[in-house]
Every structure is written in C-alpha cells, then in structure tokens.
Amino acid sequence: MDKQKIKLLIKRYEDVYLFATKRISTIMSEQVLNDLSIEQFAILRKLYERSSLRASELAEELGVNKSAITVKVEKLENKGFIYRERDQEDRRNIDLHLTATGKELYEEGEAKIENFVSNYLKELDHEDFEAFINLYEKIILIIQNHKEKPGI
Numbered sequence: 001m002d003k004q005k006i007k008l009l010i011k012r013y014e015d016v017y018l019f020a021t022k023r024i025s026t027i028m029s030e031q032v033l034n035d036l037s038i039e040q041f042a043i044l045r046k047l048y049e050r051s052s053l054r055a056s057e058l059a060e061e062l063g064v065n066k067s068a069i070t071v072k073v074e075k076l077e078n079k080g081f082i083y084r085e086r087d088q089e090d091r092r093n094i095d096l097h098l099t100a101t102g103k104e105l106y107e108e109g110e111a112k113i114e115n116f117v118s119n120y121l122k123e124l125d126h127e128d129f130e131a132f133i134n135l136y137e138k139i140i141l142i143i144q145n146h147k148e149k150p151g152i
Helices: 002-031 039-052 056-063 065-076 101-119 126-147
Strands: 083-085 096-097
Touching: 002 039, 002 101, 039 056, 039 065, 039 083, 039 096, 056 065, 056 096, 065 083, 065 126, 096 101
Parallel strands: none
Antiparallel strands: 083 096
C-alpha cells in the first residue's frame, strides 16, 4: 500500500476513533456510570473480577502508569467504593478491595452498560459487529507481538 493511502487511512481512523471514544466516554460517564470515568469503572471491574489487587498490578492490567492509578484509587476510596488493606504475609504490600457499596455500584453499572451498548448494537448486523470485534482483536495481537520484539 502506498504512503499516501496509508496516510489517508490513518487520518480517517483517527477522526472516527477520537470522535467515537470521546463521545462514548462522555455519554457513559454522564448517563450510565453516575459520573464515574471509564477508567474508574475499569478499576471497579478489575477488583470485582479478582477480589483484590495491588495498585502496581492494577496499573499493569489496565496498561497505565502507577501514578495515574494512585489518583484514581484515592478518588474511589474517598467515595467509599474501595478500601486498602495491608497484606498479612508481606506488610509492605497494600491490597485494594471493593466495598459492598463499590460492588453494588459495579453490578448496577455493568447492567446499565449492557443496556446502553445493546441499544447501539441493534443498529448493526451481527456479522458487522463480529467483524469489528475480530479486527480489534487482530490489532491487539499485532501490537502485543510487536511489543515483545524490541526495536520494531
């Protein structure tokens, strides 16, 4: 594929991706997640799935810097959705857990997300949606493979 065509495809992707992500994030935060950010909700999801994680593990799983996680964790803790607990086997480590309120908020949010997304999916053919997800999974695989090969 020639450079000009690649440039055009990248521009189209950026335009669509940036608009869609920003718009979806705003709608989700304001209307679905009760003013939680997508990132904060992702933290609740990880803690719900794993029951406890350290901040460093959370940062790694979400692919963000540990300092970014610290700020989000503090906000969630101040809202009463998560709590910290010292690891009894290694007192240097602090585990993060969902509170009962955090668990309830996550479960309600997950149900709202499913409802929200399903309304949009009704406008897509099943095959189109499958192709969309398959393509994103392929892109993730390519990125992971390149990440494991230094210098590429």
